Amino acid sequence: MLVPHPSTEVTDAARAMLDADTASASLGIDVTAARDGRSVARMRVTERMVNGHGIAHGGFVFLLADTAFAAACNSHGPVTVAAGAEISFVASARLGDELVATAQERTRYGRNGIYDVTVHRTGSAGDVVAEFRGRSRTVARPSTEESPP
Amino acid sequence: MLVPHPSTEVTDAARAMLDADTASASLGIDVTAARDGRSVARMRVTERMVNGHGIAHGGFVFLLADTAFAAACNSHGPVTVAAGAEISFVASARLGDELVATAQERTRYGRNGIYDVTVHRTGSAGDVVAEFRGRSRTVARPSTEESPP
Amino acid sequence: MLVPHPSTEVTDAARAMLDADTASASLGIDVTAARDGRSVARMRVTERMVNGHGIAHGGFVFLLADTAFAAACNSHGPVTVAAGAEISFVASARLGDELVATAQERTRYGRNGIYDVTVHRTGSAGDVVAEFRGRSRTVARPSTEESPP
Amino acid sequence: MLVPHPSTEVTDAARAMLDADTASASLGIDVTAARDGRSVARMRVTERMVNGHGIAHGGFVFLLADTAFAAACNSHGPVTVAAGAEISFVASARLGDELVATAQERTRYGRNGIYDVTVHRTGSAGDVVAEFRGRSRTVARPSTEESPP
Numbered sequence: 001m002l003v004p005h006p007s008t009e010v011t012d013a014a015r016a017m018l019d020a021d022t023a024s025a026s027l028g029i030d031v032t033a034a035r036d037g038r039s040v041a042r043m044r045v046t047e048r049m050v051n052g053h054g055i056a057h058g059g060f061v062f063l064l065a066d067t068a069f070a071a072a073c074n075s076h077g078p079v080t081v082a083a084g085a086e087i088s089f090v091a092s093a094r095l096g097d098e099l100v101a102t103a104q105e106r107t108r109y110g111r112n113g114i115y116d117v118t119v120h121r122t123g124s125a126g127d128v129v130a131e132f133r134g135r136s137r138t139v140a141r142p143s144t145e146e147s148p149p
Numbered sequence: 150m151l152v153p154h155p156s157t158e159v160t161d162a163a164r165a166m167l168d169a170d171t172a173s174a175s176l177g178i179d180v181t182a183a184r185d186g187r188s189v190a191r192m193r194v195t196e197r198m199v200n201g202h203g204i205a206h207g208g209f210v211f212l213l214a215d216t217a218f219a220a221a222c223n224s225h226g227p228v229t230v231a232a233g234a235e236i237s238f239v240a241s242a243r244l245g246d247e248l249v250a251t252a253q254e255r256t257r258y259g260r261n262g263i264y265d266v267t268v269h270r271t272g273s274a275g276d277v278v279a280e281f282r283g284r285s286r287t288v289a290r291p292s293t294e295e296s297p298p
Numbered sequence: 299m300l301v302p303h304p305s306t307e308v309t310d311a312a313r314a315m316l317d318a319d320t321a322s323a324s325l326g327i328d329v330t331a332a333r334d335g336r337s338v339a340r341m342r343v344t345e346r347m348v349n350g351h352g353i354a355h356g357g358f359v360f361l362l363a364d365t366a367f368a369a370a371c372n373s374h375g376p377v378t379v380a381a382g383a384e385i386s387f388v389a390s391a392r393l394g395d396e397l398v399a400t401a402q403e404r405t406r407y408g409r410n411g412i413y414d415v416t417v418h419r420t421g422s423a424g425d426v427v428a429e430f431r432g433r434s435r436t437v438a439r440p441s442t443e444e445s446p447p
Numbered sequence: 448m449l450v451p452h453p454s455t456e457v458t459d460a461a462r463a464m465l466d467a468d469t470a471s472a473s474l475g476i477d478v479t480a481a482r483d484g485r486s487v488a489r490m491r492v493t494e495r496m497v498n499g500h501g502i503a504h505g506g507f508v509f510l511l512a513d514t515a516f517a518a519a520c521n522s523h524g525p526v527t528v529a530a531g532a533e534i535s536f537v538a539s540a541r542l543g544d545e546l547v548a549t550a551q552e553r554t555r556y557g558r559n560g561i562y563d564v565t566v567h568r569t570g571s572a573g574d575v576v577a578e579f580r581g582r583s584r585t586v587a588r589p590s591t592e593e594s595p596p
Contacts, residue, residue, distance in 0.1 A: 023197060052171055056172070059211055059213075107575050116563070128556070321497060346470060357510025357513045358510070360509045360513070364504070382533070382534055384531070
């Protein structure tokens with residue numbers, strides 16, 4: 001597979017959203033691609049994300065998936081927020097795991113969109129950790145009435 | 150309403166789960182009740198949870214709801230994990246908001262349970278921020294195969 | 299409990315929607331109340347709804363819940379359609395069972411609403427058969443772009 | 448595209464499930480493929496499925512998707528039931544439309560599975576009508592405790 005030039009991997013619209021998303025950045029989430037309704041985001045499971053048994057709080061897995069979802073649905077240009085999401089927890093993530101969330105647009109209709117995000121851990125196993133489906137809504141401008149993803 | 154004695158508000162089983170949940174504690178999440186399939190959890194929206202516009206990342210709202218869900222479904226005793234969840238984002242949470250998540254069991258069947266969690270902000274308005282529904286699964290012991298909530 | 303006068307149990311707006319809903323009527327679904335964001339709908343499980351083992355197709359259980367949802371969200375007046383729904387199947391329904399779906403509004407925001415519907419079977423047991431959560435969207439007039447519930 | 452030999456398109460396990468599913472058959476649902484966690488099911492929107500405005504009740508769209516889901520998750524052999532499902536209604540289906548539901552397995556873990564089903568209408572437009580995600584659970588034998596899809 002040819003590696004695309006990095007500067008073309010994240011659209012300007014997604015970049016603007018990501019630059020403002022200091023919450024994701026502070027967790028070490030790195031969005032490496034966001035274009036054409038797709039995205040890839042990575043996160044290392046750190047001490048602060050796990051419980052006393054070394055297992056990641058499911059909320060942080062959701063947060064990674066949600067960030068990938070936001071990057072994908074904002075890659076088209078118009079400001080788009082999360083209306084909701086569904087997640088199934090498939091396997092535990094553990095301290096030190098590198099997680100990769102891959103988002104893909106399933107459909108868009110009117111101002112709505114549906115995006116599928118798979119979170120898996122890297123490495124030889126590459127197991128799926130979670131399956132996420134997000135519902136997006138395009139807004140005229142950054143909304144104060146709906147929660148941005 | 151009589152205020153129950155604090156020591157009776159969180160069952161031993163929920164307390165054991167919460168004591169291990171250092172991830173929630175590090176976000177300042179405080180579970181003030183967990184008994185009979187119900188729970189209440191609180192969280193202040195801090196700088197690290199918001200984007201450049203002062204709006205909370207939806208993932209942190211999910212995380213609060215997920216913690217309330219975990220406290221409620223573990224209040225009965227047996228170790229119980231999150232199989233999945235659905236969230237609808239109703240309104241944005243903002244820097245400084247105090248959020249309260251109230252979890253209530255809807256039904257249990259076999260090893261499965263369904264819990265509804267409403268997240269609202271405190272204050273005169275008391276607006277709903279998110280509606281969450283979690284699906285739980287009771288396990289024989291702390292599972293390494295399924296993600297704990 | 300006082301039994302309300304039947305003519306006040308279903309609002310005019312819900313009645314208009316139900317009168318047009320010949321699909322529900324042809325399945326024998328009877329909406330006995332629809333007011334203030336709540337509703338009750340009943341259905342008997344018939345031969346055509348079951349498989350060779352006498353167990354109802356989950357799709358008919360969904361259909362009953364969806365009809366109760368439609369009655370509840372249209373009870374307020376403005377034409378409202380189903381944007382989507384989530385269902386958990388709790389127990390099988392069987393040939394001859396009378397099922398009752400009880401819908402209750404959880405929240406409304408902007409043109410959106412969230413409704414919870416519990417389907418249970420009547421009789422001494424009264425077991426829960428399914429838990430459903432519907433997402434509604436109010437439209438200016440009967441939409442051709444979104445599926446009515 | 449080469450048309451596969453019909454006898455190889457539906458596995459024996461899926462066929463056994465479908466032969467018992469007289470409810471789907473009575474609605475004219477035709478499962479034309481069910482193999483390797485995938486399936487295709489078709490249904491014509493008839494008079495009894497529509498309201499007075501000629502628009503299909505969303506419950507029948509769900510029912511078609513649910514049948515495709517059942518065929519896909521039973522194609523592997525072991526008896527598998529629907530634990531739950533989520534549906535987003537994208538566009539209305541109308542009297543006379545031929546709907547096609549295409550199911551695809553997303554992941555399996557333990558006794559659980561996740562399946563995505565897209566329902567679209569045939570013809571030049573080929574618009575998406577609904578997006579469905581089903582959660583399956585493999586059982587030892589046909590369960591009386593959980594609703595079969």
